[in-house]
Amino acid sequence: MNVQRRRTKILNLIRTRPVLSQSQLSQRLKAEGCHATQATLSRDLRALNLVKTHAGYKLPDQLGANGDNTERQRLTIIQFMVEVQAAGNLVVVRTHPGNASPVALSLDTIGWKEIVGTVAGDDTILVVTANAATARLVRRRLLALNN
Numbered sequence: 001m002n003v004q005r006r007r008t009k010i011l012n013l014i015r016t017r018p019v020l021s022q023s024q025l026s027q028r029l030k031a032e033g034c035h036a037t038q039a040t041l042s043r044d045l046r047a048l049n050l051v052k053t054h055a056g057y058k059l060p061d062q063l064g065a066n067g068d069n070t071e072r073q074r075l076t077i078i079q080f081m082v083e084v085q086a087a088g089n090l091v092v093v094r095t096h097p098g099n100a101s102p103v104a105l106s107l108d109t110i111g112w113k114e115i116v117g118t119v120a121g122d123d124t125i126l127v128v129t130a131n132a133a134t135a136r137l138v139r140r141r142l143l144a145l146n147n
Helices: 003-016 022-031 038-047 069-080 100-109 132-144
Strands: 051-053 056-058 081-087 090-095 117-120 124-128
Touching: 003 022, 003 038, 003 056, 022 038, 051 069, 069 081, 069 100, 081 132, 090 100, 090 132, 100 117, 100 124
Parallel strands: none
Antiparallel strands: 051 056, 081 090, 090 124, 117 124
């Protein structure tokens, strides 16, 4: 089965009933005649931008039907953020490869007044703040998102 058809099946499964784990997703795909390794499923979930919640995998538009973007942004940040360091008035955020752009977008739109802007590469984001003290504050806020 080609990538696009498999990913379409994944989206249909996610939209129609809760999928709580990759193993459950694998079983449901097998029941539909689609076999995929765990590594393939991981890549598919990442490529589809699915977010794992306590209620199972969700599409970004399924998070907060009333426009609760803050939770969506928080989940995107914690899902992909690997490391955070303050450096002068900058905060350097490392992500999994290929995920800096969605995290930077979340940081740009989360509504934190301390963030002046972001610049994203492949797996690194520079978060610009007004000064070093503010950069340390943003670093602490980012680390606190996991709690």
